[in-house]
Amino acid sequence: MDNPTIAAVATPIGRGGIGIIRISGEKALRIAATIFKRSRLVSDHNADTCDLSFARFKSYRLYHGYVVDPANGRRLDEVLLAIMKAPRSYTGEDVVEIQAHSGHVVLSSILELVLKNGARLAEPGEFTKRAYINGRIDLTQAEAVVDIINARTNKALEIAFTQLKGDMRMSVETIRDLLSDIFAEINAAIDFPDDVTENLGIDAAIKTLQNKVVARLKELIERYENAHILRDGLKLVVVGRPNVGKSSLMNRLLQKERAIVTSTPGTTRDFIEEPLGIRGIPVIITDTAGLHETDDPVEVIGIKKTYEHTDLSDLVLFMLDASCRITEEDYKIYERISDRKLIIVINKSDLVDDKHRLDMPDSWINIPRVKISALYNQGLDRLKDLIAETSLSEQGFDIEHAIIPNLRHKIALERSLRAASSAVEGMRMRTHFELIAIDIKEAMDSLGEITGVIANEDMLDKIFSRFCIGK
Ligand SMILES: Nc1nc2c(ncn2[C@@H]2O[C@H](COP(=O)(O)OP(=O)(O)O)[C@@H](O)[C@H]2O)c(=O)[nH]1
Numbered sequence: 001m002d003n004p005t006i007a008a009v010a011t012p013i014g015r016g017g018i019g020i021i022r023i024s025g026e027k028a029l030r031i032a033a034t035i036f037k038r039s040r041l042v043s044d045h046n047a048d049t050c051d052l053s054f055a056r057f058k059s060y061r062l063y064h065g066y067v068v069d070p071a072n073g074r075r076l077d078e079v080l081l082a083i084m085k086a087p088r089s090y091t092g093e094d095v096v097e098i099q100a101h102s103g104h105v106v107l108s109s110i111l112e113l114v115l116k117n118g119a120r121l122a123e124p125g126e127f128t129k130r131a132y133i134n135g136r137i138d139l140t141q142a143e144a145v146v147d148i149i150n151a152r153t154n155k156a157l158e159i160a161f162t163q164l165k166g167d168m169r170m171s172v173e174t175i176r177d178l179l180s181d182i183f184a185e186i187n188a189a190i191d192f193p194d195d196v197t198e199n200l201g202i203d204a205a206i207k208t209l210q211n212k213v214v215a216r217l218k219e220l221i222e223r224y225e226n227a228h229i230l231r232d233g234l235k236l237v238v239v240g241r242p243n244v245g246k247s248s249l250m251n252r253l254l255q256k257e258r259a260i261v262t263s264t265p266g267t268t269r270d271f272i273e274e275p276l277g278i279r280g281i282p283v284i285i286t287d288t289a290g291l292h293e294t295d296d297p298v299e300v301i302g303i304k305k306t307y308e309h310t311d312l313s314d315l316v317l318f319m320l321d322a323s324c325r326i327t328e329e330d331y332k333i334y335e336r337i338s339d340r341k342l343i344i345v346i347n348k349s350d351l352v353d354d355k356h357r358l359d360m361p362d363s364w365i366n367i368p369r370v371k372i373s374a375l376y377n378q379g380l381d382r383l384k385d386l387i388a389e390t391s392l393s394e395q396g397f398d399i400e401h402a403i404i405p406n407l408r409h410k411i412a413l414e415r416s417l418r419a420a421s422s423a424v425e426g427m428r429m430r431t432h433f434e435l436i437a438i439d440i441k442e443a444m445d446s447l448g449e450i451t452g453v454i455a456n457e458d459m460l461d462k463i464f465s466r467f468c469i470g471k
């Protein structure tokens with residue numbers, strides 16, 4: 001059979017209130033009927049049990065009973081069985097969920113029994129992949145499922161939920177439909193080149209392309225640029241010479257002693273990464289080895305890694321020490337990171353009085369800066385505001401329209417935009433309709449990759465490999 005019935009434990013492994021085993025496919029109901037005995041009297045634990053033929057299961061019903069190994073009649077657990085018949089289920093196939101007690105042994109033995117009776121173990125994301133293949137959801141919605149599971153802030157969750165509702169799909173499909181209409185017109189023009197209304201039609205098509213396709217694509221791409229960190233997280237790196245207080249700041253922000261703080265320079269030799277939320281933005285913060293000239297081979301590696309991190313970061317906190325002058329090392333560090341988005345963090349401000357000003361070169365004037373004391377927890381709120389302001393652009397985040405493309409969508413949108421722009425250019429120049437048609441098709445297909453009407457195995461593997469087993 002080319003579409004086997006699949007099963008997996010759908011809840012995290014470990015001890016807990018309930019654990020769920022999910023089964024999906026043609027044989028799901030049959031398997032359930034084989035290993036499940038329904039209780040006659042719900043309230044009585046020693047109640048009689050009875051068989052229930054799979055044909056008598058009703059959709060959207062919960063059945064109370066026992067998982068019983070048909071080979072020896074042994075009861076494995078007392079469970080609730082949830083039945084969701086095709087096509088109105090998560091996967092679009094018959095789905096059975098066995099709600100058992102959650103414990104490693106009980107769940108694995110029930111799963112084993114299910115597998116012995118005709119299912120095979122599901123791959124990560126396979127339930128959701130089936131939902132996509134059966135047309136229950138499109139690819140953007142499948143991706144949203146992972147995003148919801150991985151969401152670290154309320155905003156990330158909101159973006160994911162908007163996408164799960166299908167808002168991303170709708171906006172992409174609307175653009176694709178427009179392109180599709182134009183594609184049909186162009187093809188008609190290819191077939192009937194002498195049509196007198198041709199010029200009129202082309203001008204209208206140019207207008208539609210510009211106002212409703214190109215403009216909308218640009219807007220979506222901009223949304224990615226402006227707000228993708230709300231969904232993907234902000235990569236924040238703290239750099240500075242040894243002993244300025246980088247690890248102290250990291251610990252303050254995390255509100256725990258994560259990094260070792262000492263008065264001996266060179267304590268942090270490796271980088272430390274931790275997730276946290278700042279003003280609703282999911283952040284990955286990296287504490288790094290102090291940057292300075294050194295012969296210590298471990299430190300040299302640490303410093304090389306620090307720069308690898310800053311090169312990949314969205315925002316760098318460049319830390320200085322308020323209590324001493326800017327040093328040669330500070331300048332060298334600045335040279336190396338000046339192309340990044342920066343905030344100057346002047347630490348140890350508790351050691352100087354309020355009026356004290358650190359002498360900085362003119363070229364640093366326009367860099368946002370904040371005075372803090374990591375030791376005494378001062379200025380941290382201002383720093384957090386600044387991080388949020390600097391990393392989100394003016395337009396920022398429009399709560400009403402939480403449609404934010406992910407990187408995969410953005411790349412496809414850009415390809416579509418290039419092709420659509422080229423089509424506009426071609427129409428203006430009245431180039432061959434055949435060439436224009438190729439561009440329009442390319443613009444359509446790129447959008448099709450976002451929703452998955454056009455997909456290849458590689459792309460699907462990449463998307464579904466992000467899932468966990470049982471989802
Ligand atoms: N007075 C003062 N000392 C600080 C402050 N932040 C850190 N320190 C001290 O500076 C030393 C080096 O701190 P650490 O966080 O390890 O610096 P790193 O090498 O940049 O990671 C430690 O003794 C800290 O207690 C601050 O805001 N004020």
Ligand SMILES: [Mg+2]
Pocket residue numbers: 246247248259260267268288290
């Ligand atoms: Mg340190």
